[in-house]
Amino acid sequence: MKTELQKIGEDSKQIWAAFMDTVRPFREDLWNYCRKITGSPWEAEDLLQDTLLKTFGSLSAISHRGQPLQAKSYLFRVATNHWIDQCRKRRVPIDSLDEATSIEPSSVEDQTRPVIVNEAIELLVRQLPAKQVVVLILMESYHFTAPEIASLLATTENAVHATLRRARSNIRKLRDCDFIVGTESDEEESTIHKEVVQRFIDLYNKYDFRGLASLIDDHAVYSFVAMSSKEYGKSVITKASLNPDRERRTDIKAMPAILWGRAVLLFTIIDESGNVKALFDINSLEVQDGKIVYWSCYYFCREFMNAAADELGLPLEPVIWS
Numbered sequence: 001m002k003t004e005l006q007k008i009g010e011d012s013k014q015i016w017a018a019f020m021d022t023v024r025p026f027r028e029d030l031w032n033y034c035r036k037i038t039g040s041p042w043e044a045e046d047l048l049q050d051t052l053l054k055t056f057g058s059l060s061a062i063s064h065r066g067q068p069l070q071a072k073s074y075l076f077r078v079a080t081n082h083w084i085d086q087c088r089k090r091r092v093p094i095d096s097l098d099e100a101t102s103i104e105p106s107s108v109e110d111q112t113r114p115v116i117v118n119e120a121i122e123l124l125v126r127q128l129p130a131k132q133v134v135v136l137i138l139m140e141s142y143h144f145t146a147p148e149i150a151s152l153l154a155t156t157e158n159a160v161h162a163t164l165r166r167a168r169s170n171i172r173k174l175r176d177c178d179f180i181v182g183t184e185s186d187e188e189e190s191t192i193h194k195e196v197v198q199r200f201i202d203l204y205n206k207y208d209f210r211g212l213a214s215l216i217d218d219h220a221v222y223s224f225v226a227m228s229s230k231e232y233g234k235s236v237i238t239k240a241s242l243n244p245d246r247e248r249r250t251d252i253k254a255m256p257a258i259l260w261g262r263a264v265l266l267f268t269i270i271d272e273s274g275n276v277k278a279l280f281d282i283n284s285l286e287v288q289d290g291k292i293v294y295w296s297c298y299y300f301c302r303e304f305m306n307a308a309a310d311e312l313g314l315p316l317e318p319v320i321w322s
Contacts, residue, residue: 019056026072029142030079031303036137037083037130041260045225045304047086051079053228076142077152080134087130132167135160193287197256197265200285200292204254209244216242217291226300241297252280259308269317279305279314 002010023030030051035044055078062069128136131153138144138152146157146164153160196215203211213234222231222241231237238244257266259282267281282305286294298304302319309316 016056019059020052022071023052023055023075026075028303029072030075031307033076033137033142034079034083035307036141037080037133041304041307042262045298045301047079047083048301048303049225049228050082051075054078054082073148073152076138076144080138080152084130084134128167128170132163132170135163136167139164193290196287196290196292197263197285201254201256201265207248207250209242213238213242213244215292216295217288217293220292221294223294223296224300225296225298226302237295257312259311266312268314276314278317279309279312280317281305282308 027048031044031048034047034051035041038044038047052075055075058078059069134153135149138149139146144152146160149160150157200212200215203209203215216234216237218234219232220234220237222237224230231240251270252267253270255266255268257264259266262284265283265285266279267283268276269278269280271277281297281299283298284296285292298308300319305316
């Protein structure tokens with residue numbers, strides 16, 4: 001018998017599908033924006049998923065107020081404010097958008113010779129306060145106007161111009177002192193135990209899914225990252241995603257890799273000669289006491305998967321929606 005929450009979930013499927021259809025044209029721009037302001041593809045995917053959930057969850061609360069909402073600008077607003085809130089919680093410098101230090105709008109020279117940020121943004125994001133990063137990226141990379149940014153951040157146009165000027169000034173200072181920023185190390189410590197991961201790979205590549213079940217903790221969680229959908233507990237996981245009786249492709253092999261500083265499992269399409277043809281899926285595992293306790297699947301995170309395929313130099317297998 002279904003619980004009340006399950007019934008609500010069933011009833012909301014069509015609404016969620018309509019929402020996803022509405023935001024789909026803006027997802028790629030949104031994911032790239034999230035990557036730029038966070039400086040990390042992993043944090044970008046987390047921020048994207050949080051943004052989609054927060055946006056969807058807020059619709060019923062604000063729709064009755066007659067508030068006009070444009071999908072793209074509202075998504076960017078939610079993403080920006082959520083990220084700034086996260087920075088506050090982590091005590092990351094925020095910078096102010098008050099007018100006490102306001103200055104005149106950017107000069108003609110600044111407007112006609114924009115700062116080139118795309119190549120260096122993942123480095124700059126670690127050095128500039130959060131609001132300077134947001135204003136700089138929105139204006140330089142996404143061509144938002146000062147009024148649009150002021151509305152998005154609930155501030156004034158003059159404060160936006162002041163923040164942009166401070167960001168550009170800080171960038172010049174970094175250039176003048178030849179500042180070198182450290183990058184993520186491929187040797188970053190991981191919670192994954194190599195022995196368990198290797199055992200997982202060996203069993204998966206033998207299609208021994210009952211054996212794989214033995215690696216799962218009784219209270220493990222399997223997460224479809226893109227859908228914010230989870231399977232709770234080994235009994236549920238082995239009946240669904242890890243069901244040994246499910247028909248599966250036999251041309252997919254698992255292998256370990258380091259991607260953007262994190263240890264992951266790559267699932268690739270293999271040809272008859274054993275050569276890698278394409279990237280199929282990316283998973284990450286968390287292990288405690290020799291058991292998998294959290295298993296994340298990025299298959300449906302298509303913006304993330306496209307970026308990963310580019311990083312790995314592999315074509316990406318088209319998604320299969322089922």
